[in-house]
Amino acid sequence: MTVSYASQTEIVRGFLARTYSWMSAGLALTAGVAYMTAQNEGFAMQVSQLYLPLVLLQFGLVMGLSFLAPRLNSVMAGMLFIVYAAVTGLTFSSLLYVYSPDAVISAFLSTAGAFGLMSAVGYFTKRDLSGMGQFFLFALLGLFVAMIVNLFMGSGLLAMLISGVGVLLFAGLTAYDTQKLKALALSGISGEDAERAAVHGALALYLDFINMFLFILRFFGIGGSDD
Template identity: 45%
Template sequence: MAQFDTIRTTAGVRAGVIDQGLKAHMNKVYATMSIGMIITGLAAWAVSGLAVTNVATQYQLGTGRYLTEFGYALYATPLKWVIMLLPIGMVFAFGALINRLSTAGAQLFFYAYAAAMGLSLSSIFLVFTGTSIVQVFLVTAIAFASLSLYGYTTKRDISGWGTFLIMGVVGLLLASIVNIFLGSGPLQMAISALGVLIFAGLTAYDTQNIKNTYVQHAVHGDTEWLGKAAIMGALNLYLDFINMFMMLLQLFGNRQE
């Protein structure tokens, strides 16, 4: 925050102009993220609707719930690994292509990524009840809004959190891979609990980082980069939200019978 307060009054740029531009920039970040969330939710809901039926088939899920042929191909064949890994591959591709994409192209890529994430997350409707998914989503939204507001308004410089939080994400990833083979319930609960804390911290950290990045580039009038920076910021906050939501769902979601 000290860096923010210093930069906004340097290079002859009036603080009021910076502040006004910053508000517009943050509005774009949150709007882009929100549209991505809507795309993800609609895609997940639509795909799960095509994958699950109450008409008896040979692929039974539970009481009165069955997989369609489409659902079986999606969740019970090697195609499921492609669907799971597609969003990860797209994130790496986005990072590699961002400098060559136009702002409009980067935004379109983000929305395509959000749709791919919806396809990947559609399986939660097979595992958890719709009511608990909605409840956990609302809890996540409230927590996310509070944490992001803290990151935006705090006078404290929390940039030092970055290294520890990234190390935490790497640790979570490694533990999750190990638990694929162990199948340990208690370990999964521990991963989810730590994950909530890590992505809560990342929400505040990323928000402050988006704010400081805007100020640094606004001083130099780098409008093209600022357009892409808003989309990159939306992607970071989107990932924080999605991961926090999934961790909370693992902890508190009610499973289908």
């Protein structure tokens, strides 16, 4: 049975609408938790004292969602995603003490614009981006190594270079993940599998957005941090 172009478009839009709704909800929760935490100095102090355990919890949650997604039902996957977004909000609350409000807002708006543009590229491009998956994997590993090295070197120039590469890398990943989700929708996925895939896809896009935001924030934070 041949599916018309109009039907294919409707299927893709429906799946991506659920995916982006999950991602948007996660971002809104992260921002809300970060803001409310930063407004309460006593609670913010407690969060700062638990920063390492919270980061480890973040890592555990994202690994669980990434690798156990095929075994989780959509409800459990959704709950874990929401918990992850909330915990990320707690750890991100410290950014509101390090960077000025103008820097945070400017970085967020810039990230939203870049993310939207690269999502559109991934959706509309005719070029097959699937072959770039291995490149992005090695680029992420290289970026991680460079960040570790710079922890010991403390080079401002290398930090700027890392931030620039990070922005470009996660912009590319945004297009790559969007195209992959579009292809997934066209594969005929439906029902519970589609709902679970929407949450998993939302996590991928959420991570693209968050990481791009962090790297862009470093640029806007120059000369604008609160000492």
